[in-house]
Amino acid sequence: MPRIVVDVMPKPEILDPQGKAIVGALPRLGFTSFSSVRQGKRFELTVDGEVTEDILAQAREAAETLLSNPVIEDVVNVEVVEA
Amino acid sequence: MPRIVVDVMPKPEILDPQGKAIVGALPRLGFTSFSSVRQGKRFELTVDGEVTEDILAQAREAAETLLSNPVIEDVVNVEVVEA
Amino acid sequence: MTTSAETVGKKFNIDTVENAAKTPDTELPWAELGLKQNEFDEVVKVLGRRPTGAELAMYSVMWSEHCSYKSSKNHLRQFGEKVTDEMKKDMLVGIGENAGVTNLGDGWAVTFKIESHNSPSFVEPYQGAATGIGGIVRDIISMGARPVAVMDPLRFGAIDHPDTARVMHGAVAGIGGYGNSLGLPNIGGEMVFDSVYQGNPLVNALAVGVMRHEDIRLANASGKGNKVVLFGARTGGDGIGGASVLASESFDDTKPSKRPAVQVGDPFAEKVLIECCLELFKGSLVEGIQDLGAAGISCATSELASNGDGGMEVELTSCLLRDPTLTPGEILMSESQERMMAVVTPENVAAFEAVMDKWAVEYSWLGEVTDTGRLIITWDGEVIVDVDPRTVAHDGPVYDRPYARPEWQDSVQADAFTGSVQDAGRPSAPAELAAAVTELISSPNMCDKSWITNQYDRYVGGNTAMAMPDDAGVVRVDEETGLGVALATDANGRYTYLDPYHGAQLALAEAYRNVATSGAVPMAVSDCLNFGSPEDPDVMWQLAEAIRGLSDACMVLGIPVTGGNVSLYNQTGTTPIHPSPVVAVLGKFDDVARRTPSGWREDGQAIYLLGT
Amino acid sequence: MTELPLIGEAIAVAAEPRLAGARIGVVTFPGTLDDRDAARAVRLAGATPVELWHADTALGDVDAVVIPGGFSYGDYLRAGAIARFAPLMAKIIDAANSDAKLPVLGICNGFQILTESHLLPGSMIKNDHLKFMCRDQVLRVENSNTAWTLDYEAGQEITVPLKNQDGQYIADEKTLDALEAEGRVVFRYVGFNPNGSRRDIAGISNSAGNVVGLMPHPEHAVEVGYGPESLDGIGGSDTDGLGFFTSVLNKIVGGAK
Numbered sequence A, B: 001m002p003r004i005v006v007d008v009m010p011k012p013e014i015l016d017p018q019g020k021a022i023v024g025a026l027p028r029l030g031f032t033s034f035s036s037v038r039q040g041k042r043f044e045l046t047v048d049g050e051v052t053e054d055i056l057a058q059a060r061e062a063a064e065t066l067l068s069n070p071v072i073e074d075v076v077n078v079e080v081v082e083a
Numbered sequence C: 001m002t003t004s005a006e007t008v009g010k011k012f013n014i015d016t017v018e019n020a021a022k023t024p025d026t027e028l029p030w031a032e033l034g035l036k037q038n039e040f041d042e043v044v045k046v047l048g049r050r051p052t053g054a055e056l057a058m059y060s061v062m063w064s065e066h067c068s069y070k071s072s073k074n075h076l077r078q079f080g081e082k083v084t085d086e087m088k089k090d091m092l093v094g095i096g097e098n099a100g101v102t103n104l105g106d107g108w109a110v111t112f113k114i115e116s117h118n119s120p121s122f123v124e125p126y127q128g129a130a131t132g133i134g135g136i137v138r139d140i141i142s143m144g145a146r147p148v149a150v151m152d153p154l155r156f157g158a159i160d161h162p163d164t165a166r167v168m169h170g171a172v173a174g175i176g177g178y179g180n181s182l183g184l185p186n187i188g189g190e191m192v193f194d195s196v197y198q199g200n201p202l203v204n205a206l207a208v209g210v211m212r213h214e215d216i217r218l219a220n221a222s223g224k225g226n227k228v229v230l231f232g233a234r235t236g237g238d239g240i241g242g243a244s245v246l247a248s249e250s251f252d253d254t255k256p257s258k259r260p261a262v263q264v265g266d267p268f269a270e271k272v273l274i275e276c277c278l279e280l281f282k283g284s285l286v287e288g289i290q291d292l293g294a295a296g297i298s299c300a301t302s303e304l305a306s307n308g309d310g311g312m313e314v315e316l317t318s319c320l321l322r323d324p325t326l327t328p329g330e331i332l333m334s335e336s337q338e339r340m341m342a343v344v345t346p347e348n349v350a351a352f353e354a355v356m357d358k359w360a361v362e363y364s365w366l367g368e369v370t371d372t373g374r375l376i377i378t379w380d381g382e383v384i385v386d387v388d389p390r391t392v393a394h395d396g397p398v399y400d401r402p403y404a405r406p407e408w409q410d411s412v413q414a415d416a417f418t419g420s421v422q423d424a425g426r427p428s429a430p431a432e433l434a435a436a437v438t439e440l441i442s443s444p445n446m447c448d449k450s451w452i453t454n455q456y457d458r459y460v461g462g463n464t465a466m467a468m469p470d471d472a473g474v475v476r477v478d479e480e481t482g483l484g485v486a487l488a489t490d491a492n493g494r495y496t497y498l499d500p501y502h503g504a505q506l507a508l509a510e511a512y513r514n515v516a517t518s519g520a521v522p523m524a525v526s527d528c529l530n531f532g533s534p535e536d537p538d539v540m541w542q543l544a545e546a547i548r549g550l551s552d553a554c555m556v557l558g559i560p561v562t563g564g565n566v567s568l569y570n571q572t573g574t575t576p577i578h579p580s581p582v583v584a585v586l587g588k589f590d591d592v593a594r595r596t597p598s599g600w601r602e603d604g605q606a607i608y609l610l611g612t
Numbered sequence D: 001m002t003e004l005p006l007i008g009e010a011i012a013v014a015a016e017p018r019l020a021g022a023r024i025g026v027v028t029f030p031g032t033l034d035d036r037d038a039a040r041a042v043r044l045a046g047a048t049p050v051e052l053w054h055a056d057t058a059l060g061d062v063d064a065v066v067i068p069g070g071f072s073y074g075d076y077l078r079a080g081a082i083a084r085f086a087p088l089m090a091k092i093i094d095a096a097n098s099d100a101k102l103p104v105l106g107i108c109n110g111f112q113i114l115t116e117s118h119l120l121p122g123s124m125i126k127n128d129h130l131k132f133m134c135r136d137q138v139l140r141v142e143n144s145n146t147a148w149t150l151d152y153e154a155g156q157e158i159t160v161p162l163k164n165q166d167g168q169y170i171a172d173e174k175t176l177d178a179l180e181a182e183g184r185v186v187f188r189y190v191g192f193n194p195n196g197s198r199r200d201i202a203g204i205s206n207s208a209g210n211v212v213g214l215m216p217h218p219e220h221a222v223e224v225g226y227g228p229e230s231l232d233g234i235g236g237s238d239t240d241g242l243g244f245f246t247s248v249l250n251k252i253v254g255g256a257k
Ligand SMILES: Nc1ncnc2c1ncn2[C@@H]1O[C@H](COP(=O)(O)OP(=O)(O)O)[C@@H](O)[C@H]1O
Pocket: C151, C152, C153, C154, C186, C187, C188, C189, C190, C191, C446, C447, C449, C452, C453, C467, C468, C469, C470, C471, C472
């Protein structure tokens, strides 16, 4: 069944405490090549049947209204993935 | 600066309470085309300079050891994104 | 880590003091920054020249209603005037510091304060409420105390309004999310639904902390040559608000990045900051300390300097930034959370750094205390601020706003009791009484509060002796002796609307009773005065009356106000909220084992109704 | 009028002198909250608490270790995920797996750290209702042979506070079956499953029984006046959690049960 992937990230200007904690932990584990980390969310919406333009539009709207908080997050990606 | 994106999803056989809550909320908002939703994590690791094979390997290892817990999660994607 | 290389050499149209003196006629965005013409003129008069961009930023935030109390100051004086020596005998630190301090005996002291985070909690309920807890807890730490508990008086819109769930679920989750992560038990609060709070919820937060007398710290910078350090989170563009007018400071083509409209809290950073500060206090490593809240570095530097005996010099490019595009004015105004500023003697610098390193807290040495009486801030060596810190921190404008009893007050008071909306009469027959009681107890405001309180940790610390569902929260201070404190908060916006003078007194009386019935001796008061716009004479009258009522009642009860907060402009459009003075009373137990929980305990006990 | 009975008058635990020499380490990570509570519990049980710091590279001279609750590293990423890599954790893992079988108790966040460290199987995800929940929880002690439950009877019901957001215990069916078969389900929720945990599991042990993890907080039920009964008056007792700490002490000093 096809899925629609929605990626949501904290807005760049907003503090991301989770990313901050991860970037602090990485060097302790020997991973020294990353200068910053941000943590966002990935949603996979399963569609029964075909992904029509209308369904994709629904996913985009759900991404903006329910899946992300526009005050602090951006929807960075909405795409169809065939399973 | 280039970024490496790491996507982590709950294992398919594991109940995802957040995804379940979302799939319950969608129809109430008029989004009726999605039969299931799963919520995972998206990490963006910023690399200072070029993404070498070695750095990509580091990212893969960090994804498996720190960014995901193999008991409950799968790393579904590690890829380079140019900014 | 002491400097932030990326900020050095950044190209800004640096408006130096020298430049300001030479270009008196430069247009400045003082109105956009919220200053009135007379206030701007006053700044020019104080400085003897036009302010630089950075100075303008400082004066505008420090002279705001929020930081200067310009509309309420004249009235608040009553809290300091209507006190007897007897009332002051246990007051170790009074109004004016970050929080008042009360003597508990046995070498123990307690500090508590209540503050509002109303409008941020409407915009983004989770983060707004969370950072409200964060802010009040930092106030308590900055007194030298270990925070030991929090409380959260809340007011939301009508329970059946579609937006109420968004605000309420977010705010409660935010208070829990932040407070629980700090390891502070939540020992009580309030929850009221009323449509007057629909577009303007009240999210007040109280924190209480305890310390040994010798650990009391004040916000002042004294001792020439002592170092000034900023530590905790990096400074970002938070709280400067949307498209900042200060962007005009920016000179290069790369536009400054967008400034976030809301702040995101990092409770983990704050928890680490608490432990780190306590370790500093234990080692006597700081001379003075100040939390960074509203007005950020502007407030911290000017308050520390003006409370000290000299001056201060600060190099702003040393400040660690989260966003390298910030201009000097923006850095001075930023309200990024989880930051503290301290004054450290040169001998203690190494020990200070060791504590920071232990807790992995970032810090930057910004400058030092001087004996010039001036607050001087440089950017890469160039002077961008040169002011008398008192003029920024203390000598701001004070207004005698006109006020008068509203014309509608009589008609509001004339309204008869109604058992229900339909029934204008006073119920008398048993059936009517039954119906009125049923209606009363089915009010959402009488509901079980455990949906809220179950989201809060009341056990952490192991010293909570009473919490939900009791009328007062009780925490033990000393495990050996059982010495402890009780706290209750109360407010009734409807009573206060009907009669602000008595309404405020009733709030105090209720909190006082809640503390007294727990078995504690009431000792001190803190208040959060949530009102509408002071520019509305009706509202100003409510505020003046409430303060008069509260201060009179404190005299009668013999307990002093040790601190508090005024939150004005709580309104939707031009409709103000009901005047809502939230009053917190703190009481003392010699031994918390003597507390009395509410509720029937055993069969066969007699029931008495006391009072009138 | 008769003097009212006082609530929470200091309980004089009959502290046995033979226990005082036992040293129980309590680990603090950045973000740990219940370390002082755990140390108090150790003290009330009669032993000497020893502060351990996450960055230490030696375990020192301790007879057992408690990894207390809280939000190490803010619970960011996953609860326990970052703490698991602390230098001290490597020592604890070695000591727990060594022949000496150091007793280790993980409470709440400590349990999450133990699963992230693979000292215990399975993992914790968000509560099924997605909210933080603080309540007085009834537990059944299913196994009274672990280092931390010797002083309870199998089947005994105890009430201790529970408070967490990520408390839903999950593992695959095979692991769950194995845990049950080997008697490694040490505690089960009774009456109400507060987070959706599989098979009502509240706590488990490793196969040797020296490592135990659970979500509820026994260290918040060790003192009259400050436990579930006093705070909520729902019944049970204020000191049901004390047995965890006396159990390990009796084991350490070799006393009979
Ligand atoms: N927002 C809140 N936060 C914490 N505790 C609360 C909150 N609201 C209510 N409570 C607690 O719930 C209990 C019952 O509250 P309430 O119904 O207002 O009490 P009462 O009606 O007896 O004054 C009290 O212990 C109170 O402190």
